[in-house]
Amino acid sequence: xSYVGRSEGERATMLAAVGAARFEDLLVDVPDVxxxxxxxxxPPAASELELRAEVGALAAKNDAARExxxxxxxxxxxxxxxxxxxxxxxxxxxxxxxxxYQPEVAQGTLQVIFEFQSMIAELTGMDVANxxxxxxxxxxxEAGYLARNQTGRKGVVVAGALxxxxxxxxxxxxxxxxxxxxxxxxxxxxxxxxxxxxDKDTACVVAQYPNxxxxxxxxxxxxxxxxxxxxxxxxxxxPIALAILMPPGMLGADVCVGEAQPLGAPVSLGGPVCGFFAxxxxxxxxxxxxIVGETVxxxxxxxxxxxxxxxxxxxxxxxxxxxxxTNQGLIALMNTIYLxxxxxxxxxxxxxxxxxxxxxxxxxxxxxxxxxxxxGPFVREVALRLPVPAAQAxxxxxxxxxxxxxxxxxxxxxxxxxxxxxxTEKRTLQDIESWAKALAEAVK
Amino acid sequence: MTPETExxxxxxxxxxxxxxxxxxxxxxxxxxLPPPAAPVLPPVPAGIVEPLLSELSVPGHxxxxxxxxxxxxxxxxQALPAWAIRQEPxxxxxxxxxxVIRHFTRLSTLNHHLDKGxxxxxxxxxxHNPKIxxxxxxLPGMAGAHPLAPVESIQGALEIVHRLEGMLAxxxxxxxxxxxxxxxxxxxxxxxxxxxxxYASIGETNRTKVLVPDSAHGTNxxxxxxxxWSVVEIKSKEGHLDLAVLKAALGPDVAAxxxxxxxxxxxxxxxxQEAADLIHAAGAQLYLDGANFNALVGLVQPGKVFDLxxxxxxxxxxxxxxxGGPGAGPVAVKAHLEPxxxxxxxxxxxxVFDLEPTRxxxxxxxxxxxxxxGVLVRAYCYIRSLGPDGLAEISREAILNANYLMxxxxxxxxxxxxxxxxxEFVLSGRNLRKHGVRTTDVAKxxxxxxxxxxxxxxxxxxxxxxxxxxxxxxxxRTLDLFADVMLRIAREAREEPGTVTGAPWTTPVSRxxxxxxxxxxxxxxxxxAKT
Numbered sequence: 001x002s003y004v005g006r007s008e009g010e011r012a013t014m015l016a017a018v019g020a021a022r023f024e025d026l027l028v029d030v031p032d033v034x035x036x037x038x039x040x041x042x043p044p045a046a047s048e049l050e051l052r053a054e055v056g057a058l059a060a061k062n063d064a065a066r067e068x069x070x071x072x073x074x075x076x077x078x079x080x081x082x083x084x085x086x087x088x089x090x091x092x093x094x095x096x097x098x099x100x101y102q103p104e105v106a107q108g109t110l111q112v113i114f115e116f117q118s119m120i121a122e123l124t125g126m127d128v129a130n131x132x133x134x135x136x137x138x139x140x141x142e143a144g145y146l147a148r149n150q151t152g153r154k155g156v157v158v159a160g161a162l163x164x165x166x167x168x169x170x171x172x173x174x175x176x177x178x179x180x181x182x183x184x185x186x187x188x189x190x191x192x193x194x195x196x197x198x199d200k201d202t203a204c205v206v207a208q209y210p211n212x213x214x215x216x217x218x219x220x221x222x223x224x225x226x227x228x229x230x231x232x233x234x235x236x237x238x239p240i241a242l243a244i245l246m247p248p249g250m251l252g253a254d255v256c257v258g259e260a261q262p263l264g265a266p267v268s269l270g271g272p273v274c275g276f277f278a279x280x281x282x283x284x285x286x287x288x289x290x291i292v293g294e295t296v297x298x299x300x301x302x303x304x305x306x307x308x309x310x311x312x313x314x315x316x317x318x319x320x321x322x323x324x325x326t327n328q329g330l331i332a333l334m335n336t337i338y339l340x341x342x343x344x345x346x347x348x349x350x351x352x353x354x355x356x357x358x359x360x361x362x363x364x365x366x367x368x369x370x371x372x373x374x375x376g377p378f379v380r381e382v383a384l385r386l387p388v389p390a391a392q393a394x395x396x397x398x399x400x401x402x403x404x405x406x407x408x409x410x411x412x413x414x415x416x417x418x419x420x421x422x423x424t425e426k427r428t429l430q431d432i433e434s435w436a437k438a439l440a441e442a443v444k
Numbered sequence: 445m446t447p448e449t450e451x452x453x454x455x456x457x458x459x460x461x462x463x464x465x466x467x468x469x470x471x472x473x474x475x476x477l478p479p480p481a482a483p484v485l486p487p488v489p490a491g492i493v494e495p496l497l498s499e500l501s502v503p504g505h506x507x508x509x510x511x512x513x514x515x516x517x518x519x520x521x522q523a524l525p526a527w528a529i530r531q532e533p534x535x536x537x538x539x540x541x542x543x544v545i546r547h548f549t550r551l552s553t554l555n556h557h558l559d560k561g562x563x564x565x566x567x568x569x570x571x572h573n574p575k576i577x578x579x580x581x582x583l584p585g586m587a588g589a590h591p592l593a594p595v596e597s598i599q600g601a602l603e604i605v606h607r608l609e610g611m612l613a614x615x616x617x618x619x620x621x622x623x624x625x626x627x628x629x630x631x632x633x634x635x636x637x638x639x640x641x642x643y644a645s646i647g648e649t650n651r652t653k654v655l656v657p658d659s660a661h662g663t664n665x666x667x668x669x670x671x672x673w674s675v676v677e678i679k680s681k682e683g684h685l686d687l688a689v690l691k692a693a694l695g696p697d698v699a700a701x702x703x704x705x706x707x708x709x710x711x712x713x714x715x716x717q718e719a720a721d722l723i724h725a726a727g728a729q730l731y732l733d734g735a736n737f738n739a740l741v742g743l744v745q746p747g748k749v750f751d752l753x754x755x756x757x758x759x760x761x762x763x764x765x766x767x768g769g770p771g772a773g774p775v776a777v778k779a780h781l782e783p784x785x786x787x788x789x790x791x792x793x794x795x796v797f798d799l800e801p802t803r804x805x806x807x808x809x810x811x812x813x814x815x816x817x818g819v820l821v822r823a824y825c826y827i828r829s830l831g832p833d834g835l836a837e838i839s840r841e842a843i844l845n846a847n848y849l850m851x852x853x854x855x856x857x858x859x860x861x862x863x864x865x866x867x868e869f870v871l872s873g874r875n876l877r878k879h880g881v882r883t884t885d886v887a888k889x890x891x892x893x894x895x896x897x898x899x900x901x902x903x904x905x906x907x908x909x910x911x912x913x914x915x916x917x918x919x920x921r922t923l924d925l926f927a928d929v930m931l932r933i934a935r936e937a938r939e940e941p942g943t944v945t946g947a948p949w950t951t952p953v954s955r956x957x958x959x960x961x962x963x964x965x966x967x968x969x970x971x972x973a974k975t
Contacts, residue, residue, distance in 0.1 A: 001829035003572045003762075004841045005919045011844065014920060018847045018864075023840055026847050026864045027743075029712035034744045041614045045831025048576050055580040055825060061600030064588030068597075072590045075812065082508040084541050086582070092559035093552035096573055098765040101565070101899070104951040105556035105891050107493060109767035112551060115497050118968040122534045128967045131768070134626035137812040145670075165812050172637070172786070172808035173670070216528050244520070246530050259812065266587035269601050270813020271626065272770030284965070290768065294972050295961035297953040301493060307961040318675045323666035325629045330766030340497050340544045341507040344536040349510045352520070359523065360515035377524050394594050406592045429514040 001045055063403065064267075069431040071361070073381045073422030074212070074406040075136060075163050076270060077262040079240065079350065080426050082341050085264050089334045099290075099326065103305045104297075109329060110304035113292040116336045123239055124256035125247025126278035131290040132332040133324060136259030137169035139275030140206060140236050142288040142322055143255045144174050146279070147204030147232040149286050155201040157231075159222050160184040160191030161211035164411045166236060170206070189213045189374025189383065193221035198229035204255075208236045209248060212411055213420065214358075214381035215374055223252020239263050239276070239335075241379050243351035255279040264338025265331045274331035285311060288322030350425050354380035357423035357432060364436035365421075370443065373408075373418045381422040383408065383415075386443050390419040393442035402438040493952055494550050498969040501537040507544055554952045555767070556896045562922050566868045566899035566911025567661065567708060569738045569759030574829065577822035578764065586821055591813040595798045602797035605814065606790045608824045609774075612755065615827070615835065616737075617747025618776035622785045624815040628735060631754030631773030632667035632702075634786060637807040638752060638777060639700045639729045640671055641784040645805065648727070651699035655728075657685060659708045659903045664733060673699060680905065683709045683861045685719050694726035704733040705746065706866035708903040708911070710846065712739075720749045729781075735759060738915065739843060739867035742836030752777040760838070761823035772819040786810045841916035842867040845923060849914055852927040856934035860906055868913035870906050881937040881944050883908040888955060889936070889947035893929045 020026050027035075046054060059065050070078045088094075093108060100106030113131045120129035133139045144156050156174055158167050158181045170179045184191050189211070196205060205226040207217050219235060226233040235248040237258045242248075248256040261273040277288065284291070285308065293307030311320060342350060362372060362382045373383040386393055390407045397404035408418025423432055521529065539547075556563070563570035581587070589601040609621040625631040636654070643651045654668040655676050665675040676698075678689050685703065694701075701723050706712045713719065723730045732746050732753035737760045740746065746753050757763050758771035765771075777785065786809060787802030802808065827835065843866055850859065850869040857871040873883035887897035887910075899911040914923060936943045948954060966972045 001574075001831075002834050002837060003574060003917050004837055005917075006841060010920045014844055014848045018844075018851050020847075020864075023844060026843055027712075028864050029714040029866075030744060031714065031717060033717065034748060036743060036745050039832035040742055040835050042611050042827060042832055042835065045834050046828045048829070051576060051825055051828055052580065054828065055586075055604075055821070056583065058600035058604050059580075059583040059585030061603070062585040062589045063593065063597040064590070065583070065585030065600075067584065067588070070588075070590060070593075072592055074592045076590060076592070078588070078590070080510075082541075084508070084545055088545060088548040088552070090578065091549070091552045093555045093557045094767050095578070095764045096558035096563075097555045097767045098563065098565060098568055098570060099768040102556070102887065102891060102897050103956050104888065104948050104953055105896065106554070106767075107952050108551040108553065108555035111494060111496070111554075112548070112767075114967075115969070118496075118498065118970065119534075119536060121968045121970070122536065134630065134770075134816075135812040137809070138626065138630075163812075165809055168809040169812070172810055173633075175672075176808075216525065218527075220527065242530075243534060244530055245524075246528050247534075251527070266582070266818075267590050268581075268587050269589045269598065269817035270591035271811065271816035272818050273812065281965075284967070291967060293961035293964075294966035295957045295964075297956050299954055301953055303493065303953040303956045305956050305958050305961045307958065307965070307967075318665035318669040320662070320666045320669075323629045323633055323663050323670045324627075325663050326627050326769035326771050328766075328770050329768035330764070330770060333767065337544065337548055340537050340539060340547070341541065342536070343501075343505075343507050343538050344533050345506060345538070346508055346510065347536060348533050353510060353513060355520060355523075356513050356515055356517055359518040363516070363518075377528075379524065391594070395596070398594055398597060403590070403593055403597065407594075410592060425510055432515065 001047060068401055068403055069427060069434065070403040071405045071421045071423055071435055072403050074410060074420055075259055076267045077240065077422055078267060078424050078426055079262050081264050081266065084341055085334060085337050089330065089337055094333055095330065100306060103303065107303060110292050112333050112336050114294065114304050116332045117292060119336065119339045120276045120278050123242045123247065124237060124278040125249025126256050127281035128284050129276060129278035130287050131292055131327040133275035133277055133289050134328060135271065135273045135275045136163065136236065137166045139257035139277050140166040141169050141173040142277060143234040143257050144170055144204060145288065145322060146255060146283060146286045147234065150232060150283060151203045151230065153201050153203040154178045155180065155203055157182060157196055157198060157202055157205045159196060159205050159207040160217050161189065161213050161411065162206055162208045162236060163212050187374065188376045189215045190217045190376055193218060193225045196225050198225060198231055202229050202231040204232040204234045206234045206236065210238060210241055210379040210381065213374060213383035214378035215376045216379065219248060219251035219253065240351050240354060243347040244355065245379065254283065260331065260335045263335040265334045272328055272331050274328040274335060284308065287311065289324045290327050351380065353425035357427050358382055358421065361421055361423045361432050361435060364432065365439060368440050370439065381420055384419045384421060386417050386419050388443050389416050393419060396442040397438040400438045400441060402435050404435065404438060404442060496969050497537040497547065500539055500543060500547060503538055505538045505540050505543065507539055507541050561894050562918055562926050563896040564898045564912045564914050565896065566913040567735055568899065569913060569915055571762055571915035572917035573762055573764040574826060577825040580825050581818045581821040599797055601817065602790045604821060604824050606792050606797055608820055611827050612774055612776060615741065616753060616776045617745025619779040620782040620785060621774055621776045623772065623774045623820055624786045624811045625754065625773040625775060626811055626816050627769065627771040628754055628756040628773040629663040629667055630810060631775045632663055632733065633670050634775050634810050635731050635752050635754055636667055636671040636673065638781045638784045641805065641807050642781055643699060650697055653698045655693050655698060655701040657703065658905050660702060660704055661708065661733060661735060664702045683707065683711055685713050685715060687715055687718060687722065690719055691722055694722060694728065698726060698728045700729040700731050702731045702733055704736060706736050706739050709861055709870050710865040710868035711861060712866055716749055736867060739839050741838045743839045747778065752781055757819055757823040762826045763819045763822040770816045770819055772816040838916050839867065845914040845916060845918055849912060849923055849927060853930050856931055857910065868911060870903065871910040871912065872906050873908035873910055876937045879937045879941045881941050883910055885944045885947060886910065886933055889933045889944045890929060891948040892950045895926060895929055
């Protein structure tokens with residue numbers, strides 16, 4: 001396969017035009033010792049038909065090809081994607097455009113981002129949002145950088161059950177020595193705000209809402225503790241749950257971030273997904289990444305541009321607020337279309353169905369003596385305490401055609417008997433009953 | 445003439461108001477016949493171009509509906525604490541499906557895009573995005589794979605990751621690859637972390653400086669800063685690394701040197717081997733910013749000289765840019781850096797794939813999961829489609845295209861470095877300044893012809909820079925048409941500069957007031973509605 005349209009005659013014309021007898025004459029600066037003289041050691045070219053067969057066979061090895069009912073969550077959720085969404089999102093006009101460097105021919109992309117920012121601000125209850133970041137982890141990390149720059153302090157305190165991968169990324173980017181984990185209480189699954197032990201080096205407190213186990217930490221109490229210590233309060237939130245939950249902006253959050261994948265993007269092995277980043281307006285000049293603002297053109301017509309670019313690496317270089325260059329434009333577009341298609345009532349309906357179905361799954365588990373791991377409320381995901389290691393139960397259930405849930409060992413060795421279960425609006429009563437049967441078999 | 449009178453009035457028509465003799469061509473003129481003589485009015489009325497979702501919303505309209513609840517219901521007010529329950533639904537739009545479809549479809553038509561015409565942004569490698577790759581990335585088995593599923597459930601996905609790592613190692617000539625970084629900048633950051641972990645392992649923690657040429661991408665110094673190291677900018681000489689300056693800057697406190705090859709000027713660093721010898725003798729790592737790898741595929745294996753590099757799969761490996769992402773920024777390393785790669789990594793034992801527990805020496809996790817998998821699938825498909833010959837053709841035709849265009853444009857545009865280029869080249873618009881025309885005006889005028897502008901004002905070391913990267917997938921015909929437009933604009937700059945400085949004339953909006961956007965900061969529709 002080749003995507004180059006070039007005849008021998010054209011090549012000869014072009015070489016002549018540049019005064020080269022052969023292509024090699026153009027490589028005046030490339031030392032011969034560095035040249036590759038052998039063909040690259042990759043498999044021979046596959047035609048489109050052959051490629052389709054090859055990748056189709058690889059895809060068929062994944063359970064997702066058979067639409068096995070999935071109760072997996074852990075930060076990525078199997079939500080229904082309306083048919084209209086890919087039809088619009090995958091249009092060439094969006095897919096094959098790049099960063100809107102020339103806003104006069106990029107108003108489509110720019111207005112979509114402005115709408116994305118508006119709806120993320122609305123869901124989170126924050127003043128402003130950016131154009132998106134790579135994923136939930138990068139959004140949490142960038143919130144840590146913002147807090148550091150704002151407070152001049154280094155420490156990040158993780159309050160309770162933050163997604164373990166986000167916490168690992170915090171360690172990678174901000175330095176493990178600066179990240180302190182304050183454990184959730186073993187019975188409630190939530191953190192005691194009195195146990196944070198914040199000090200003059202705490203730049204921010206980070207909590208998840210709902211937390212990794214699906215429960216609800218007392219955000220306002222955590223915010224008060226953070227603010228009393230002069231630190232910022234960062235909340236990592238699930239955007240679907242925010243349809244029915246009090247927005248973090250009304251519970252003391254200074255920055256609210258999270259993973260936007262559930263808003264209409266496929267799980268796709270965890271990428272590309274989309275981190276959202278919202279906050280109070282006084283911090284906007286410390287925001288990472290791209291931000292779109294409204295303005296007017298020469299006719300006074302409304303238009304949109306990338307703004308506050310003096311924060312960014314291409315201008316500020318090492319003094320930039322972040323090294324981030326791209327956003328996740330295509331996924332943010334999917335999120336925007338999703339929110340428009342579902343709308344004000346539809347998103348509440350999705351969140352309510354997730355709440356109801358997960359509660360029903362928990363009730364069926366309880367009927368067979370399997371209790372939640374914690375005694376507090378949960379929203380759209382529940383942590384169950386199994387009599388056997390979760391990994392073992394998950395493998396057994398898979399043989400019965402059910403993806404039972406996420407292994408609690410992802411969080412910590414101590415929670416390896418915890419199974420995280422999320423039933424989305426896609427799971428029918430029958431799916432949930434099959435799940436309960438598979439669970440009963442799997443813990444025998 | 446005041447700026448107001450230069451702008452064509454929609455009511456009175458553009459012809460009277462515009463300076464100059466030529467009428468503006470319609471958008472898309474490049475693809476067909478020469479522009480007609482009659483002026484073309486902007487296709488939208490003055491005022492709002494496309495309403496916002498918030499303005500289209502009508503209370504009571506509904507889009508997608510969901511099934512009724514089929515399970516026994518739990519009372520939410522009993523199950524959740526009162527403080528946690530949202531009192532008012534979020535003010536999201538209320539629209540029917542056709543309204544939503546029309547809104548986004550109309551918005552899409554306001555974009556220039558690669559499937560419509562040339563997009564010669566330097567350093568961005570806007571090459572054709574093969575359609576089969578998108579389709580295969582969205583196969584249910586790929587798009588639905590969950591990274592926290594048991595590994596038995598995602599064998600095909602892990603296998604494709606493992607295969608792609610192997611193929612990229614072969615193509616670049618390195619020993620190991622991580623696909624986890626989500627973008628080039630994250631790849632750079634990961635690269636710096638790898639160097640830091642390596643030096644920590646050999647007890648050389650005093651190495652905290654990174655040398656970065658003055659022509660580097662802005663992400664280079666920003667990524668160095670993000671790991672807490674300091675940047676030392678090194679001045680280039682005639683667009684190339686200056687070995688004397690490099691040698692003087694090297695020392696026991698230098699951890700790495702970041703080089704873009706070819707440089708952002710589109711020129712191969714001819715003394716890279718000598719530079720590498722100096723850098724290695726000083727004990728530092730030689731990092732390659734692989735943004736320009738499109739010039740090197742099948743031609744040069746960086747692993748022969750460099751210690752590590754990042755790749756931009758959305759550039760060299762043709763994955764769609766998506767209006768600004770997602771990208772993917774894999775990092776390839778020599779063996780001495782492999783133990784430090786981010787984890788978890790995909791491991792193969794016989795025909796079974798699993799995730800290796802993250803090693804103790806690893807720098808840790810840089811992504812929520814395993815990276816931008818959907819982008820990786822597309823890159824895999826691209827490499828499999830091209831094979832060894834197709835891959836070698838990338839750099840060969842990209843270099844030929846760039847040289848061809850450069851020769852056509854040199855003269856009317858100033859060519860600061862007059863020698864054969866690699867996959868891109870940098871012109872300067874400084875000779876147009878005497879006519880009152882700047883590079884940004886040239887960029888805006890190009891938009892009138894259905895052409896995207898090149899990268900402008902970068903690299904920073906070239907005055908009024910115009911950085912052009914045609915890529916290998918542009919045909920001779922398109923290059924000729926693009927050159928004709930560029931030459932026409934150079935003539936306009938001399939003969940009727942107002943036509944250039946007032947451009948664009950035919951785009952959905954005219955030049956936008958960026959200063960006002962930054963001063964007034966309307967970043968949401970709520971803020972917009974307040975005025």
